Amino acid sequence: MRETKHATVSKRNPASLFALLGCALLAIFVANVCLGSAVIPLGDVWRALIGSDGGNLIMEKIVVDIRLPRATTALFAGAALSVSGLLMQTIFRNPLADPFVLGVNSGASLGVAIVLLVLAPGGVALTQNLAFSGHVLVVFASSAGAAAVLLVVMLFAQRVDVMSLLILGLMMSYAVGSVVSILMFYSMAERVQSFFSWSYGSFANVTWTQMKIFASCLLSGMASVFFLSKPLDAMLLGEGFAASLGTRVKSTRVLTLGLASLLAGTVTGFCGPIGFLGIAAPHLCRYLFRTSEHRILIPASLMAGSIIALAADLAAKGPGFDGSLPLNAVTALIGSPVIIVALLRQRNLKKAFG
């Protein structure tokens, strides 16, 4: 696959950039495990991680059962959202596309709204008879909602072109969103509050048991993305052009949208609707690497997404303070200035979109 002619304005060495990203990722992951609301000496964190005896049992539980899964969740969720955003931007050839452009998050929020606003007030008996409750039920509802919307959009994807699909996704979001508003309208303040707290997003809810499902879904999804890098490069030049190069346009489109939505839907299911990351991380990578090649952008987006997610989570935890901030507010707050600066320096986004 030849490079697009604009992609090499100033060649950067990808290897050294990847090394840099790798170091940053490692550093922020370690910081995320070491720092938190509870003040734990670094020595204790280390002892907890290597599982040596004689450590404080509560400290060990905090590190191993709370912080480590939280940091791991942020690592996977950030990577998945960011690569999902990259796929969407490529398929729609639109720099404003994000993982939720097809409405998976509004589907997820409808699922959660039904559980929290309709079923919960109807009595707890409902969850008692099922073997799961609390977060597991929310994960289930939100994934089911996301899957339902995705199914409908995929049916559309067979029939219409990409631009119509964008609008169809938007319409789905509006329609589903309005059902959620109606549910909220008729609900008690406390219930609405609990729905809001889901919509703030959080990496703190995935336990080790759930991690098995969460991580395996995301890892298989992210691994599949690598096989798409060549057809995706062709897609950037427009579907007609890609077809003339021998790309199977329709199947690539459906497969890519399916993968991106699967990744975004899984993350939304477990962590709530986390905005910003998916739209911002790919732009950051385009700026850093000065390229539109997916062979580079895919791994770069994975890493950049993880870094942003871990940094945002660290800021949201407010190390040393008892409280915490809503994750969704923090991601955009710390992320948007970075993106603004990058875009201003890049000045011409069209280059990256064929």
Next chain:
Amino acid sequence: MFRLFILVLVSSACFALRADVELRYANNFAIEIFPTHKQLTVRNTWVGAGDSEQVYALVPRSADKLPTLPDGAIVIRTPVERLAIMATVFLGPIRDLDLYDSLVGIAYLDWANDERAHQRVAKGLAKPIQSGAAMDVESMLMMRPDLILTSTTGNPNFDTNPQMLRAGLPVVVTAGYMEDHPLGRTEWIKFIAAFYDKEEEAKAVFDRVADRYEELTALAATAKTRPTVFSNAPYGGVWHVPGGDSYTAKAFASAGAKYLWADNDSRGGVPTDFEVILQRAGDADYWLHPSHYESLAELISADERFINFEAVQEGRVFNNTLRVNDHGGNDIYERGVSRPDEVLADLIKIFHPELLPQHQFVFYEQLK
């Protein structure tokens, strides 16, 4: 007698007017009796209310013309024959004073625990009311209530009283939830009784409850130990811990327990990370009010990390879910407000079972 005198002095000092109905704990209302009518004054209806007061004039139906009233007074004709309530908390006094026959409208019916209220709706004698943003003024007018009891949050998106007032509906905004003592909330039974000329009954009901509450507080103070306790459960990864000035914190203190967040000075909930809770409460003796969970298995399936709390390992987890009916309504918000002595007795039974060996739980249950 002397204490009573002081109390009267204090409560009249708050209002600088002649309070004709003696109040022991409530600070947010006063009742004056005149030959022609009664005047109820309400203040502190929400957190930002400042020192604004609202006067309600209760004028008998038989009176041909209105007496001279202060500016801005709202007139309610008594005794009330058609009552609409915008919160389930009013069902406590309705039960204690047997006012069911006047009840024609109930908001948040699904949350109401009171069986007789549900029966009235089932028989078509009372209607459910939409509340909050969904409130519909026209159906409120069709209901023709003589009195609508409500409370206000100061949040225009939720508060319906301004709309109802504009429509000329007889709205009375109460401030029971703003009282800072459980018995202060309970004493609002006297306020509601005034609309029905049932002051004597209300006083008898309240005095019984208040006397028992005071006895129980004294009893709890004799306890030798003070077990540690923490409260609530996380939602969305964040734990809203009741502040050190909250109702929950005060109830724990009265029942002779050491609340682990007593040092915090908030009245509401404080969002706190799971890890901080585990650090501070990992070895606490008791865990109370874990959200809506009613069994240990359910609790642990919600988040396996709860097993790390000693209180869970020892099975010392209690929730006030004993009186939740099929509608999902929890009586702790109705009977619990009118009978804080029962709530306190339950808590003492939890923390110091030896002090109340005969007491049977009313609201609380131990998670099995």
